[in-house]
Amino acid sequence: MVLCARGQEGKREKVGEMIDSETAELRVLDAAESLFYARGIQAVGMDEIRTASGVSLKRLYRLHPSKADLVEAYLRRRDVRWRRSLAAYVDARTDPQERILAVFDWLHDWFAEPDFRGCAFVNSFGELGATESAVAEAARAHKEEFFRYLADLATAADAPTPLADHLALLAEGAMTTAAIIGSPEPAHQARDAARLLLDATANGDARSA
Amino acid sequence: MVLCARGQEGKREKVGEMIDSETAELRVLDAAESLFYARGIQAVGMDEIRTASGVSLKRLYRLHPSKADLVEAYLRRRDVRWRRSLAAYVDARTDPQERILAVFDWLHDWFAEPDFRGCAFVNSFGELGATESAVAEAARAHKEEFFRYLADLATAADAPTPLADHLALLAEGAMTTAAIIGSPEPAHQARDAARLLLDATANGDARSA
DNA sequence: AAGATTTGAGAACGATCGTTCTCCTCGGGG
DNA sequence: CCCCGAGGAGAACGATCGTTCTCAAATCTT
Numbered sequence: 001m002v003l004c005a006r007g008q009e010g011k012r013e014k015v016g017e018m019i020d021s022e023t024a025e026l027r028v029l030d031a032a033e034s035l036f037y038a039r040g041i042q043a044v045g046m047d048e049i050r051t052a053s054g055v056s057l058k059r060l061y062r063l064h065p066s067k068a069d070l071v072e073a074y075l076r077r078r079d080v081r082w083r084r085s086l087a088a089y090v091d092a093r094t095d096p097q098e099r100i101l102a103v104f105d106w107l108h109d110w111f112a113e114p115d116f117r118g119c120a121f122v123n124s125f126g127e128l129g130a131t132e133s134a135v136a137e138a139a140r141a142h143k144e145e146f147f148r149y150l151a152d153l154a155t156a157a158d159a160p161t162p163l164a165d166h167l168a169l170l171a172e173g174a175m176t177t178a179a180i181i182g183s184p185e186p187a188h189q190a191r192d193a194a195r196l197l198l199d200a201t202a203n204g205d206a207r208s209a
Numbered sequence: 210m211v212l213c214a215r216g217q218e219g220k221r222e223k224v225g226e227m228i229d230s231e232t233a234e235l236r237v238l239d240a241a242e243s244l245f246y247a248r249g250i251q252a253v254g255m256d257e258i259r260t261a262s263g264v265s266l267k268r269l270y271r272l273h274p275s276k277a278d279l280v281e282a283y284l285r286r287r288d289v290r291w292r293r294s295l296a297a298y299v300d301a302r303t304d305p306q307e308r309i310l311a312v313f314d315w316l317h318d319w320f321a322e323p324d325f326r327g328c329a330f331v332n333s334f335g336e337l338g339a340t341e342s343a344v345a346e347a348a349r350a351h352k353e354e355f356f357r358y359l360a361d362l363a364t365a366a367d368a369p370t371p372l373a374d375h376l377a378l379l380a381e382g383a384m385t386t387a388a389i390i391g392s393p394e395p396a397h398q399a400r401d402a403a404r405l406l407l408d409a410t411a412n413g414d415a416r417s418a
Numbered sequence: 419a420a421g422a423t424t425t426g427a428g429a430a431c432g433a434t435c436g437t438t439c440t441c442c443t444c445g446g447g448g
Numbered sequence: 449c450c451c452c453g454a455g456g457a458g459a460a461c462g463a464t465c466g467t468t469c470t471c472a473a474a475t476c477t478t
Contacts, residue, residue, distance in 0.1 A: 038339060039339045039340060040335070040336055040337065040339060040340065042251045042336070043337075043339070043340050045434075045435055045436075046435075046436060046437080047435080047436090055456095056455070056456045056457065056458090057437085057438090057456085057457085057458080058438095058455070058456070058457090059455075059456080061436095061437070061438085066436080066437085067435090067436065067437090117338070117339060118334070118335060119385075121389070122331065122335055122385050122389070123334075123335030123336070124335070125327070125332075125335070125388070125389055126249070126327060126331060126332030126333070126334070126335035126336055127249055127251070127332070127335055127336040128249065128252075129326070129388075129389075130247060130248045130249055130252070130326060131248060131249065131252050136389075139389050140389055140390060140391075143386065143389050143390065144390070162398065162401060162402075165395075165398040165402075166379075166398060166399075166401070166402035166405070168382070168386065169378070169379050169382030169383055169386060169395060169398060169399050169402060170375075170378050170379065170382060170402075171382070172381070172382035172385055172386050173377070173378035173379060173380065173381035173382030173383075173385075174378055174382075176328075176331050176381055176382075176385055177352065177377065177378060177381050179334065179338075180330070180331070180334055180338075180345075180348050180349055180352050181349055181352065181353070182349075186374075186378060189371065189374040189375060189378060190375075190378050192371060192375070193371075193374075193375035193378060193379075193402075193406065196375070196405075196406055196409050196410075197402065197405055197406070197409075199409070200405050200406075200408070200409040201405075254464075254465055254466075255465075255466060255467080256465080256466090264426095265425070265426045265427065265428095266426085266427085266428080266467085266468090267424095267425070267426065267427090267468095268425080268426080270466095270467070270468085274467095275466080275467085276465095276466065276467090
């Protein structure tokens with residue numbers, strides 16, 4: 001993944017201000033993530049990423065030969081970090097039903113962050129999904145991974161298969177609703193709904209007309 | 210709302226090719242809706258809307274003095290047409306619970322349309338919500354109206370207040386999920402979940418720990 | 419019928435942006 | 449000590465886009 005053949009020993013370690021390729025890449029990805037997520041992809045120019053990261057344009061284009069490449073790197077990294085953060089939070093609980101509900105607690109914490117602006121993949125899909133197929137594919141893959149994770153949590157709780165789909169819809173709806181109305185409250189509502197669905201199926205499905 | 214003082218009688222009716230202001234506005238809005246929805250707002254230039262609508266740039270800018278103005282008109286019209294279409298579909302049913310479930314049937318029909326690409330407001334919000342506050346506000350207002358409609362359906366079915374929020378999250382989640390995975394199936398899943406929630410509360414809330 | 423006015427088609431303008439190029443600096447090897 | 453290649457800062461280039469302007473044709477007014 002790293003473009004320049006990271007290092008026959010310390011060929012270019014220079015002094016003081018000089019930064020090596022790995023930290024340059026980190027700074028670029030940090031800047032790209034902050035800016036792309038906060039303002040949208042098309043609203044952020046490469047020059048702004050250069051300024052925010054402190055990396056020269058030349059090096060920026062050596063690390064990512066095009067903006068499309070940088071966008072893909074941004075989405076890739078956002079996907080793994082987002083899912084890792086969620087999994088770390090859920091792993092603090094042991095009871096299978098509690099682990100499912102913890103997903104919505106984690107969502108609430110996320111929604112309450114001051115710079116929360118919805119799901120980066122939904123936003124990117126809405127902006128570029130029709131034009132850049134790589135973005136559409138990244139969003140699809142991210143949601144698929146997330147849904148698979150929910151499905152694993154559901155089967156661990158002995159919940160029937162469709163429940164995982166229902167949880168996914170609640171979580172997904174909470175994300176976009178929280179973003180648009182600007183409140184973390186949908187996380188609580190989604191958690192309540194998830195609780196009802198868990199209880200309804202646990203108590204035997206009394207589905208009368 | 211109409212800019213040019215629509216008509217001391219037929220002041221400008223010309224012949225043949227000439228089109229009057231009302232049909233020009235319709236053609237512009239049709240073109241804007243198709244293009245903005247299909248490809249995103251920033252990906253469509255004013256020149257393309259001119260070509261698609263067959264209206265001259267001058268007239269286009271007389272009807273909508275800026276692209277931002279056209280975008281707001283697009284969102285306004287999309288909001289009322291979308292909600293009108295949904296209400297017409299739901300009004301074909303009389304049973305209060307059936308009316309709630311009909312929302313998800315309507316969603317399924319929408320998702321199955323070949324050019325379905327998610328909720329126009331979610332997409333616009335993701336693309337421009339951080340930059341253009343009018344877009345963010347339009348999305349918020351649209352979701353609020355939709356949620357109010359669901360709340361009315363829920364109270365008509367004697368459902369407890371939080372159920373309306375749960376239905377909203379399911380519908381919202383189904384929209385973005387259907388868009389990203391490219392399948393209308395989430396509508397069925399959301400309908401199933403709604404059904405479970407309706408039954409769970411109808412049968413008395415058996416919430417045990 | 420003739421001048422005033424409006425319109426459409428499209429060129430033009432200015433700004434922005436992705437990408438590349440230039441120039442200058444700086445460190446290392448003879 | 450002097451050439452050399454690499455790197456940084458930023459100018460430059462080409463394309464796109466929102467918006468305005470030009471100019472000629474067509475219409476309305478009188």
